[in-house]
Amino acid sequence: MSFFLKDNFILESDIAEQLYFNYAQNQPIIDYHSHLSPSAIANDINFENITQAWLKGDHYKWRAMRALGIEEEYITGTATDYEKFSKWAQTVPHTLRNPLFHWTHMELKNPFGITELLNQDTSRKIYDTTSEKLKSQSFSAKGLLSNFNVEMVGTTDDPIDSLEDHLKIRHDNSKVKVLPTFRPDKIFNIDYGNKFRNYVQKLGELTNITITDLESLLQAFKVRVDYFDKAGCISSDHGLSAIPHKGKYGKTDIEKIFKEVLNGNDSKAPEIKESFTYFMLIELCKMYHEKGWVQQFHLGALRNSNAYKVSVLGRDTGFDSVGDYKQAETLSILLNELESINKLSKTILYNLNPADNTLFATMTGNFQGEGIRGKIQYGSGWWFLDQLDGMTNQINALSNQGLISTFIGMLTDSRSFLSYSRHEYFRRLLCNLFAEDIRKGYLPNDVTWIGSVISDICYYNAKKYFNLNQS
Numbered sequence: 001m002s003f004f005l006k007d008n009f010i011l012e013s014d015i016a017e018q019l020y021f022n023y024a025q026n027q028p029i030i031d032y033h034s035h036l037s038p039s040a041i042a043n044d045i046n047f048e049n050i051t052q053a054w055l056k057g058d059h060y061k062w063r064a065m066r067a068l069g070i071e072e073e074y075i076t077g078t079a080t081d082y083e084k085f086s087k088w089a090q091t092v093p094h095t096l097r098n099p100l101f102h103w104t105h106m107e108l109k110n111p112f113g114i115t116e117l118l119n120q121d122t123s124r125k126i127y128d129t130t131s132e133k134l135k136s137q138s139f140s141a142k143g144l145l146s147n148f149n150v151e152m153v154g155t156t157d158d159p160i161d162s163l164e165d166h167l168k169i170r171h172d173n174s175k176v177k178v179l180p181t182f183r184p185d186k187i188f189n190i191d192y193g194n195k196f197r198n199y200v201q202k203l204g205e206l207t208n209i210t211i212t213d214l215e216s217l218l219q220a221f222k223v224r225v226d227y228f229d230k231a232g233c234i235s236s237d238h239g240l241s242a243i244p245h246k247g248k249y250g251k252t253d254i255e256k257i258f259k260e261v262l263n264g265n266d267s268k269a270p271e272i273k274e275s276f277t278y279f280m281l282i283e284l285c286k287m288y289h290e291k292g293w294v295q296q297f298h299l300g301a302l303r304n305s306n307a308y309k310v311s312v313l314g315r316d317t318g319f320d321s322v323g324d325y326k327q328a329e330t331l332s333i334l335l336n337e338l339e340s341i342n343k344l345s346k347t348i349l350y351n352l353n354p355a356d357n358t359l360f361a362t363m364t365g366n367f368q369g370e371g372i373r374g375k376i377q378y379g380s381g382w383w384f385l386d387q388l389d390g391m392t393n394q395i396n397a398l399s400n401q402g403l404i405s406t407f408i409g410m411l412t413d414s415r416s417f418l419s420y421s422r423h424e425y426f427r428r429l430l431c432n433l434f435a436e437d438i439r440k441g442y443l444p445n446d447v448t449w450i451g452s453v454i455s456d457i458c459y460y461n462a463k464k465y466f467n468l469n470q471s
Contacts, residue, residue, distance in 0.1 A: 013436070016434075024458050025424075028459055030466070038178060044140045044141050044142045062318040063318050064095055075087075086123045089120055110421060111147045146175065154179050159183075160206050181296075183239070187199065187280060233293065238297050247274050249275035281334065286343045293346075301323055304319055327360070332366070346377075352383055357393055358400075362401050363376075365402055377465070382413060407461060
């Protein structure tokens with residue numbers, strides 16, 4: 001069977017090929033939202049084998065294996081690395097029409113140069129070939145980033161992280177900027193009992209602030225925001241089902257119940273959670289604005305749905321799905337409150353439910369800012385939507401309701417150093433969509449002009465948006 005990833009993969013016309021090869025392919029990658037390990041980059045590790053580099057922590061692959069009935073022992077269990085890879089190889093032929101089929105073979109082709117289909121017959125050879133290559137310096141963590149022409153990586157970091165790995169990277173004159181992203185989601189879990197109290201205690205110890213009320217809590221976060229800023233942070237991120245309701249509780253009631261929770265009384269924590277989260281979001285967003293950070297909101301995931309599996313394997317092990325939460329009103333209220341006090345930062349909004357595409361695309365138009373191109377961004381297709389249909393629909397919604405020319409493009413949102421093929425995937429699709437519009441007469445046949453827009457979306461818009469020329 002011949003290999004299917006030809007040079008014109010996804011590119012359906014000569015115009016699409018011109019746009020991709022001349023204006024998109026060679027642009028550096030600005031990966032402004034990822035879950036890569038800062039430690040792996042700081043220590044420039046070499047992965048022991050492709051299972052460690054590719055399958056570990058990859059929820060997409062785990063879900064596909066489970067759908068095929070593969071035993072958990074070969075997914076997150078105690079099977080050997082080759083046994084896990086062999087089971088993945090067994091799964092791959094069944095992923096046809098799933099983006100995993102494309103990603104798998106794109107990631108084998110680049111960087112490994114493998115142009116064979118992965119299946120049980122080829123699994124041993126491919127495992128040995130890739131594992132051997134991963135031992136070389138050009139396939140280390142930094143080597144892989146260099147291979148994919150990555151200019152900047154934004155990691156995802158808790159406010160109580162030491163950022164020692166980021167500081168180490170910063171001082172080793174690495175060619176790749178690796179910048180922390182402030183992700184304070186754990187502070188919203190006021191209904192988590194001792195886990196919440198332990199988190200607050202750690203935050204207090206780290207900042208040398210005894211946290212007894214909202215004022216001291218915010219003081220502690222201000223210390224950490226300052227620390228992150230000095231470490232090069234340029235953005236924050238929040239993963240929420242939806243922006244919470246402001247609710248009936250004002251600061252006085254929130255203060256009272258927060259103190260009760262700190263003292264071990266959790267009876268009112270569930271009913272105060274949304275008001276507490278909204279209050280904290282507003283206060284944190286004010287801090288981001290002061291620093292000039294970009295703020296990101298990833299909205300719409302229904303997480304940890306399979307309670308039994310989560311109890312056995314732990315949270316965030318691949319049992320999440322698209323949620324059908326109401327998004328418009330509370331999102332509008334939050335942005336409006338920040339706008340009314342002139343504290344609305346550059347903001348990227350991501351939705352997980354495709355039914356909300358037009359909602360999110362139109363929401364961005366309500367809060368744009370003078371002198372800032374695309375201040376409020378409708379973010380790229382995220383998680384379950386970073387496939388051909390999902391990305392096409394996101395691009396079309398943005399094109400119809402906003403300005404695609406100001407779009408800051410793709411991100412990986414991945415834990416794998418091999419996932420940068422997703423940028424190639426996005427860029428090929430983007431070029432093909434514009435080319436089809438040219439071919440149909442919807443756009444002028446001006447490849448130079450359209451090509452400059454493509455280059456902006458792939459690279460220059462994000463570079464300007466995050467002020468990377470100045471960082």
